[in-house]
Amino acid sequence: MARKVTFVDGKPPYRNCTGCRTCEVICSLVHEETCNPRKGRLSVIRVEPAMNKTVVCYQCRKPPCGEKCPVEAITYDAKKGIVVVDETKCIGCGICIEACPFGAMKMHLTTSKAIKCDLCYGKYPTPACVEFCAPRVLKFIDANTLAYDKASNYVSRSIKSEQKKLGYLIAQNLDFTSVGNQT
Numbered sequence: 001m002a003r004k005v006t007f008v009d010g011k012p013p014y015r016n017c018t019g020c021r022t023c024e025v026i027c028s029l030v031h032e033e034t035c036n037p038r039k040g041r042l043s044v045i046r047v048e049p050a051m052n053k054t055v056v057c058y059q060c061r062k063p064p065c066g067e068k069c070p071v072e073a074i075t076y077d078a079k080k081g082i083v084v085v086d087e088t089k090c091i092g093c094g095i096c097i098e099a100c101p102f103g104a105m106k107m108h109l110t111t112s113k114a115i116k117c118d119l120c121y122g123k124y125p126t127p128a129c130v131e132f133c134a135p136r137v138l139k140f141i142d143a144n145t146l147a148y149d150k151a152s153n154y155v156s157r158s159i160k161s162e163q164k165k166l167g168y169l170i171a172q173n174l175d176f177t178s179v180g181n182q183t
Helices: 022-032 064-068 095-099 128-132 143-171
Strands: 004-008 043-048 051-055 074-077 082-085 138-142
Touching: 022 043, 022 128, 064 074, 064 095, 128 138
Parallel strands: none
Antiparallel strands: 004 138, 043 051, 074 082
């Protein structure tokens, strides 16, 4: 089974998160049976008045949160392709929150145990946040497809940057015949 991940689409046309928080609400509804964005397992962060970013768990195969957990309550389940928090083992110390480089770990508001995105595993074929994301910023795709898309985007940006530089040089009427023939 191919490893799938939820990610925030940042490629052209640069569809940004609108900050509607529907993803947080639907997540709290699925996991907590209440409509409370603070109880969702992902977060929408307002960066500027018109710019929001969604923070999701990337389901790391070697999760830093799990490596730092003193009671081994956080593990990667290769069969499911997700990082799992065993709430019976979790002592609520919060070390996992400090260890996660993406800010995807949270503490449950009532139990004070670690929680994170579980991709709605076993509940739906696609995470509910992805299904209900109106601007379609959240995606759920194969990790290799994501890697290819990111590489293609990087190459495209690099080529455009080089074309811009070349266009600048041409606009400056530089004599290219002398380049490299300096004696």
